[in-house]
Amino acid sequence: MPKLRAPLLSLGATGGLTKLFSLARRMGRNIIERKPIPADAKSPAQLFNRHMFTKCVDLWHLLSEAEKSEWERLATPRHMTGYAWYISQCLRPNPGIYLPLQGGTMSGNINMTKHRLLKLPVP
Structure with missing residues (x-):
């Protein structure tokens, strides 16, 4: 109106x-x-992003109340909700999150603080 x-x-x-x-x-x-009327983009990148977002939302629903309250506590200083902070971190390009979401596992010498993967096994 x-x-x-x-x-x-x-x-x-x-x-x-x-x-x-x-x-x-x-x-x-x-x-x-x-x-x-927005077009429904069906590019591979858009479909991948939708898929990962859906996976992250599904994982949020699987968290316990204690885990959700911990995300809320971490999000408060950033003026965000726990859900928004969780989704923002889940969607970051992080192989530690993406591989388990897709059913894979991490192996090798992994240093997440320096963003380095060393001595990876041959696929």
Whole structure:
């Protein structure tokens, strides 16, 4: 429902008009525009990101209440929720998270603080 301060399309109507149109003010003018319908990107990178996000969300639901409260405690100084902090860390490019999510395991000399993998076994 648009928010009207005066008659429609005059002095500042903003908001949605049905599900098809939106009213906005741009560069000093009131406009009515068709709401964009975003394309569903199905590129390999987009599908991979969706897959990993879904896996991270599923893992969050498997955490115990104690683990969730620990994530909440770690997130508070960052002004985030525990869920948001967990998802942000889960989606970082970290082989220690991605391999177990995909059913793999880590082996070899792994130094996560220096981001180094040494003496990896041949696949």
